[in-house]
Amino acid sequence: xxxxxxxxxxxxxxxxxxxxxxxxxxxxxxxxxxxxxxxxxxxxxxxxxxxxxxxxxxxxxxxxxxxxxxxxxxxxxxxxxxxxxxxxxxxxxxxxxxxxxxxxxxxxxxxxxxxxxxxxxxxxxxxxxxxxxxxxxxxxxxxxxxxxxxxxxxxxxxxxxxxxxxxxxxxxxxxxxxxxxxxxxxxxxxxxxxxxxxxxxxxxxxxxxxxxxxxxxxxxxxxxx
Amino acid sequence: xxxxxxxxxxxxxxxxxxxxxxxxxxxxxxxxxxxxxxxxxxxxxxxxxxxxxxxxxxxxxxxxxxxxxxxxxxxxxxxxxxxxxxxxxxxxxxxxxxxxxxxxxxxxxxxxxxxxxxxxxxxxxxxxxxxxxxxxxxxxxxxxx
Numbered sequence: 001x002x003x004x005x006x007x008x009x010x011x012x013x014x015x016x017x018x019x020x021x022x023x024x025x026x027x028x029x030x031x032x033x034x035x036x037x038x039x040x041x042x043x044x045x046x047x048x049x050x051x052x053x054x055x056x057x058x059x060x061x062x063x064x065x066x067x068x069x070x071x072x073x074x075x076x077x078x079x080x081x082x083x084x085x086x087x088x089x090x091x092x093x094x095x096x097x098x099x100x101x102x103x104x105x106x107x108x109x110x111x112x113x114x115x116x117x118x119x120x121x122x123x124x125x126x127x128x129x130x131x132x133x134x135x136x137x138x139x140x141x142x143x144x145x146x147x148x149x150x151x152x153x154x155x156x157x158x159x160x161x162x163x164x165x166x167x168x169x170x171x172x173x174x175x176x177x178x179x180x181x182x183x184x185x186x187x188x189x190x191x192x193x194x195x196x197x198x199x200x201x202x203x204x205x206x207x208x209x210x211x212x213x214x215x216x217x218x219x220x221x222x223x224x225x
Numbered sequence: 226x227x228x229x230x231x232x233x234x235x236x237x238x239x240x241x242x243x244x245x246x247x248x249x250x251x252x253x254x255x256x257x258x259x260x261x262x263x264x265x266x267x268x269x270x271x272x273x274x275x276x277x278x279x280x281x282x283x284x285x286x287x288x289x290x291x292x293x294x295x296x297x298x299x300x301x302x303x304x305x306x307x308x309x310x311x312x313x314x315x316x317x318x319x320x321x322x323x324x325x326x327x328x329x330x331x332x333x334x335x336x337x338x339x340x341x342x343x344x345x346x347x348x349x350x351x352x353x354x355x356x357x358x359x360x361x362x363x364x365x366x367x368x369x370x
Contacts, residue, residue: 055312057338079288079312083339091342106288109316112324 002027006068008054008084009075010034010041013100013121017072018045029063033075055083057091065092074100078109085115141203151179152211153203154218156196162217168192175207176214228252232301232327234287234317235308239333239353241266243305248280255281257296258308287317290324298325306332311339318348 003026007014010032018030022045030045031054032038038051052059054075065071071088073081081099088094101107101120110118142151156163162170167178167190181190182201196202206214229252233240236258244267248254256267256275261284267275275282285292287308298304304321306314311334318332331349334340340352 055339056336057342077312079310079316082316083312087342090346103288105290108290109288109320113316113319 003069004064004067005029005070005072006031006054006060006063006065006088008071008073008081009100010037010049011074011076013074014072015041015045017074018048022048031059031063055080055087057087060084060087060092065094068092068094070094070096070098072098072100076102078102078106081118082110082113082115086113089114143208148208149205150208150211151203151205152214153201154215156198156200156202156218157220158198159220160198160218162196162202163198165196166192167194167196170196170217172204172217173210173213176210177205179203179205226251229302230255230297230300231303231305232257232293232296232298232321233305233307234258234293234296235306235314235333236260236263236266236282237307237309238266240305240307243307244280245271248275248278253279253281255283255297255301257283257285257287257292259284259286287313290320293317293320293325298327301325301327303327303329304331306330311336315339315343315348322348 005021005026005028007018007028007030010030014030018028021028028048030041030049031052032041032049033053035051038049041049050063052062054060065088068088071085071094073084075081078101085097085099088097097115099110099115099118101110101118104120104123104126107118107120107123110116141153170178178190180187180203181194181196183197202218204214231247231252232255233244234257236244236256240256244254244256264275264282267280267282271278281297283292283296285295287293298321304318304327306318308314314332314334318330321327322330331351334343334350334352335354337352337355337358340350340355344350
């Protein structure tokens with residue numbers, strides 16, 4: 001049976017998302033509160049868009065939230081997105097939600113109120129920028145927030161503490177572990193006596209908060225001082 | 226009287242009036258609003274300025290945690306969410322309750338439906354619309370006499 005998706009907010013994200021989901025045979029209701037915008041969307045999506053404020057209970061019920069398989073809140077207001085998802089989850093028992101965080105600084109509030117996953121385009125772009133222009137070669141690869149773990153990688157510069165050392169001789173804090181080394185084009189899992197070379201990419205898994213301490217091993221000594 | 230530290234977010238008609246009364250009653254009061262001009266409401270019809278009378282005022286957006294901390298949420302005994310946005314009020318009230326564990330959290334919600342649902346969820350809500358409906362109902366349908 002087709003998945004029924006309610007999308008709150010007919011901005012660029014909401015409208016494009018609705019179009020793509022319809023093309024994938026989902027049943028979609030998009031809710032937009034600006035009347036001019038609603039009329040423009042209606043020309044294309046016809047009955048798949050409804051006019052109204054998606055944080056109003058009767059608007060959500062008119063859209064059939066009771067039978068929604070997924071609720072996506074992508075309005076321009078983070079508090080609206082939080083409220084819509086919270087009601088979808090707690091009031092209508094909708095198991096799957098996706099929320100947009102316009103301001104990445106609000107992500108902790110989404111987390112606090114159990115609104116997961118929350119997606120922030122700004123945050124994603126920031127991470128891509130970090131990946132392209134890493135500070136001292138540190139790249140955040142993955143943050144496993146529920147599990148309190150993160151995976152990061154470093155490119156080893158010539159003057160780094162770690163260059164020329166065996167993995168077992170690295171001065172790493174408890175809670176940090178080297179899990180992989182990429183040398184040239186191939187990666188491998190190191191042993192305790194593997195020697196780290198300049199220009200290696202070293203991947204570590206660690207408890208949150210250890211980054212600064214771990215960085216000391218992979219930054220030029222002058223920068224570490 | 227037990228002296229309390231009361232944080233009020235939203236310096237509109239309701240927020241500013243409650244703030245002035247609470248300060249007059251001898252409590253410590255901190256008010257936060259995103260609009261610096263709203264401060265004027267606190268000084269209106271008063272003998273001294275809000276700050277001279279002992280009040281605090283912080284300019285900030287309610288959803289930004291740093292602003293709430295600057296306004297003193299970590300010390301607050303009472304938190305009143307009274308901005309013009311229902312959803313803003315409901316979100317920051319839950320932040321005050323769950324993250325900062327403020328003992329008494331009160332939230333103004335204009336929409337009766339949302340107010341009813343969130344009061345079932347354990348928030349202390351005040352719904353001016355519902356009060357108006359109840360009062361109007363009484364007056365409109367009062368026996369002629």
